[in-house]
Amino acid sequence: MRTSVVRRPVVIVGLVVVAVVAVAGLYWFQPWKLWVDETVREELPAAAPASPDAPGASADTTPPAASAPEVLATGRFISHEHDTTGSVKIVRLADGSRTLRIEGLDTSSGPDLRVWLTDAPVKEGKDGWHVFDDGQYVSLGKLKGNKGDQNYALPADADLNRLTSVTIWCDRFDVSFGAAELGKAAA
Numbered sequence: 001m002r003t004s005v006v007r008r009p010v011v012i013v014g015l016v017v018v019a020v021v022a023v024a025g026l027y028w029f030q031p032w033k034l035w036v037d038e039t040v041r042e043e044l045p046a047a048a049p050a051s052p053d054a055p056g057a058s059a060d061t062t063p064p065a066a067s068a069p070e071v072l073a074t075g076r077f078i079s080h081e082h083d084t085t086g087s088v089k090i091v092r093l094a095d096g097s098r099t100l101r102i103e104g105l106d107t108s109s110g111p112d113l114r115v116w117l118t119d120a121p122v123k124e125g126k127d128g129w130h131v132f133d134d135g136q137y138v139s140l141g142k143l144k145g146n147k148g149d150q151n152y153a154l155p156a157d158a159d160l161n162r163l164t165s166v167t168i169w170c171d172r173f174d175v176s177f178g179a180a181e182l183g184k185a186a187a
Contacts, residue, residue: 036109040145044069044101045093067094073160075180078122080129081170082108084178088166089185090154098154100140100166106147112172113143115152117163122181129175132167143168 069091077084086105092098100117118137122128140152160182167179 037147038109038145040148040150042144042148042150044091045099045151069093069099071185072098073182074185075166075182077105077107077168077178077180078124078128079178080167080176081173082110082177084108084168088180088182090160090182097156098158098160100152100154101149102152102166103149105145105150105168107168107177109146110170110172110177112170113146113177114169114171115140115143116167116169117154117158118165118167119162120165120167120179122165122179128179132165132169132176132179133174136162137167138163 071089071091073090075088077086077088079085084105084107086107087103089101089103090098091101100115102115116132116137116139118132119135120131120137123131138155138158140154144150164182165179166182168177169175170177
């Protein structure tokens with residue numbers, strides 16, 4: 001009889017430990033995200049023309065014509081940890097602000113995905129999976145969706161001569177899902 005009394009608390013403690021490990025594992029890996037897609041369809045932002053009341057604006061009543069965004073750099077995603085396709089471009093808007101535009105993105109969803117502008121070279125295969133946090137990078141924020149078209153404002157001080165690649169970075173596991181090398185746009 002003494003054996004069953006001792007075994008009961010051991011079994012209960014064992015079940016509690018298994019439950020805690022299972023919940024922690026589910027939280028950490030978030031496996032359901034492999035089957036959940038989030039599609040984003042953002043238009044390229046348009047910079048507002050200067051208002052006639054702004055300092056230095058002319059008294060002319062005709063609104064100034066909006067200039068087309070200028071493409072500064074372009075690139076195509078290659079796959080790393082997960083299959084990733086799509087293109088990226090950096091555009092300067094009429095107001096001088098710059099935006100990273102991702103178009104036609106198709107990648108896996110995952111926990112804690114970020115969009116980074118980095119100074120790391122884009123390498124094919126496993127050699128390129130972990131290089132993006134080795135040097136300089138600017139986090140542009142959480143990935144808005146694993147599919148579609150989306151925009152990320154660039155900080156004014158982001159040096160595009162040094163930051164020459166983009167990665168979809170899984171901050172939880174320190175791995176690139178996919179990356180694109182930025183090349184100067186053809187004039």
